[in-house]
């Protein structure tokens with residue numbers, strides 16, 4: 001006997017068979033897909049929110065803020081789209097085109113990546 005991973009019904013079949021029917025197989029596949037899609041949506045929402053916070057705090061393209069200003073708005077430091085390391089070894093963290101650099105003592109320099117300049 002095997003147990004269906006989708007409906008938990010016991011069914012006759014090889015022990016390595018995972019689903020009782022084609023229907024359960026496709027249901028399980030869809031569930032898996034939609035949960036990974038919802039994870040992607042969740043991450044995207046965090047990144048968009050981070051970007052919005054950086055944009056609000058940095059409308060002119062250059063600003064210096066305290067960590068608390070970011071945290072009080074709900075900034076999530078564990079989410080970013082990419083990093084940029086300068087030759088001097090400084091690491092900028094980006095959410096799309098908006099980024100920050102730690103200045104120490106809980107202060108951050110906010111920057112906007114100049115997409116045109118990056119190409120050259």
Ligand SMILES: [Zn+2]
Nearest residue numbers: 004007020024
């Ligand atoms: Zn089943």
